[in-house]
Every structure is written in structure tokens, then in C-alpha cells.
Amino acid sequence: MVATLGIRAAAKSRRAKAHRLRYPEKVIAVRLLNDAVYGGKLRRSVFCEECGLPKKTQGHHEDYDKSLEVNWLCKNCHAELHIEREL
Numbered sequence: 865m866v867a868t869l870g871i872r873a874a875a876k877s878r879r880a881k882a883h884r885l886r887y888p889e890k891v892i893a894v895r896l897l898n899d900a901v902y903g904g905k906l907r908r909s910v911f912c913e914e915c916g917l918p919k920k921t922q923g924h925h926e927d928y929d930k931s932l933e934v935n936w937l938c939k940n941c942h943a944e945l946h947i948e949r950e951l
């Protein structure tokens with residue numbers, strides 16, 4: 865017998881894996897960016913470039929080949945941008 869939670873968790877991890885396989889260049893770019901931030905080469909902005917509010921920001925890549933060229937966006941603005949692009 866398999867618990868309901870187990871099935872849902874498995875489905876979620878399968879989707880995450882499929883996503884990684886579809887967008888490998890994105891995964892690589894995000895990893896390089898994070899390495900640069902943690903290594904002190906790049907500073908994460910404390911302000912969102914879209915709404916200008918002081919928030920925890922995420923690096924948004926316009927071009928995944930340029931892993932260190934990002935726009936720093938808060939979670940909300942970043943999500944909105946991707947929803948617009950992918951529609």
C-alpha cells in the first residue's frame with residue numbers, strides 16, 4: 865500500500881525532473897549565477913528592479929548564455945514575467 869502523500873510527492877519530483885531536462889541551459893545559468901553570488905563575485909540586489917521594493921530578489925536571465933547578466937526581481941515580479949512570457 866502506498867500513502868497518498870507518497871504518490872503526490874513522487875509526481876512532483878517527476879515533474880521537476882522533466883523540467884530540468886527540458887531547460888538544461890537554464891539550470892546551468894542559475895547554478896553559475898548562484899556560485900558567483902556565494903563566491904562574492906556578484907551582489908544580489910536588495911531591491912526589485914521591476915517594482916523597486918526592498919525585497920529578497922531572484923536573478924532573472926534574459927539570455928541563459930550570459931549566466932551573470934541578470935535582472936534582480938522579487939519573487940512576485942519574477943513569476944509574473946514568466947507567466948507573461950509563457951502564455
Ligand SMILES: [Zn+2]
Nearest residue numbers: 912915938941
Ligand atoms: Zn518586484
Ligand SMILES: [Zn+2]
Nearest residue numbers: 923924925942
Ligand atoms: Zn526569470
